[in-house]
Amino acid sequence: MKTALITGITGQDGPYLAELLLSKGYKVYGLVRRLSTPNMENIGHISDKIELVSGDLLDQGSLTDAIEESKPDEVYNLAAQSFVKASWDQPVLTGEFTALGVTRVLEAIRTVNPKIKFYQASSSEMFGKVTETPQKETTRFHPRSPYGVAKVYGHYITLNYRESYDIFACSGILFNHESPRRGIEFVTRKITNAVARISLGKQNKLELGSLEPKRDWGFAGDYVEAMWLMLQQKTADDYVIATGENHSVKEFVEEAFKVIGIETWEKYVVSNTRKHMRPAEVDYLIGDASKAKRVLGWQPKTSFKELVKMMVDADLKREKENNK
Numbered sequence: 001m002k003t004a005l006i007t008g009i010t011g012q013d014g015p016y017l018a019e020l021l022l023s024k025g026y027k028v029y030g031l032v033r034r035l036s037t038p039n040m041e042n043i044g045h046i047s048d049k050i051e052l053v054s055g056d057l058l059d060q061g062s063l064t065d066a067i068e069e070s071k072p073d074e075v076y077n078l079a080a081q082s083f084v085k086a087s088w089d090q091p092v093l094t095g096e097f098t099a100l101g102v103t104r105v106l107e108a109i110r111t112v113n114p115k116i117k118f119y120q121a122s123s124s125e126m127f128g129k130v131t132e133t134p135q136k137e138t139t140r141f142h143p144r145s146p147y148g149v150a151k152v153y154g155h156y157i158t159l160n161y162r163e164s165y166d167i168f169a170c171s172g173i174l175f176n177h178e179s180p181r182r183g184i185e186f187v188t189r190k191i192t193n194a195v196a197r198i199s200l201g202k203q204n205k206l207e208l209g210s211l212e213p214k215r216d217w218g219f220a221g222d223y224v225e226a227m228w229l230m231l232q233q234k235t236a237d238d239y240v241i242a243t244g245e246n247h248s249v250k251e252f253v254e255e256a257f258k259v260i261g262i263e264t265w266e267k268y269v270v271s272n273t274r275k276h277m278r279p280a281e282v283d284y285l286i287g288d289a290s291k292a293k294r295v296l297g298w299q300p301k302t303s304f305k306e307l308v309k310m311m312v313d314a315d316l317k318r319e320k321e322n323n324k
Contacts, residue, residue: 005072008079029070057101087147098150175216175242180314196315211250219302242287
């Protein structure tokens, strides 16, 4: 039986990864911060199948203790301050979690057992102001937010530990991936939740920023399989994980309203670009995952339309249950 430790297990990707690893016979540990009211919503359904250990990406000693306690074969570092907009409000904290936090996990592995395999959650936000389209593993990074900058650091420190200490350390450069477990503060979930509420007469309008930015959106449940596949290879390497399609925020809105039978969505949507403007924006991202398909045998299974419908249906169910 293999053992895995997942940081960020209470977020969006952590539960999907835990479910996958459990299905493959792993013993799964999840790293959680000591909070007075921990957020267990996304892992409640598997809480009896996993073990939680205390640890904090800001505290080196706690990470070393967590790895000594769990004795993992594989560590998946999914924890970060991952809300891009908030990274301008809290740039230093974002750097501590999303950049230096990676170093602390790698140092804990180097100290306790350098044979542990390590996965780092890199991000398409590292490409930022893109220099080529589509973006692949060799595309130059030009991040446009403190979050993107921090992710670039995390990406390169992972490469550095691989080359310096011969640690099996991989980075997955994941393009936008969503699911019903996505936090409500993210634009995709904001859209699907509002559409569900509008359908049920609980809300009248959906306020967004610009509808023009385009993203390569996939399903988080598909993407965690790529994470696992990276750590099963003979050689550690980095991979872009993406669908190879991109869609605008406007298309996402349009598709979400179609799920509830509304074609004339414009009368429900307010675009307030001034209120929701970022200091620097990323307008266009689309990934080339041909290397992952060739080496890992991975490819996405869920289409854009299926993803949007899945999220709207889940929010409809939530909102109906809230009436009970």
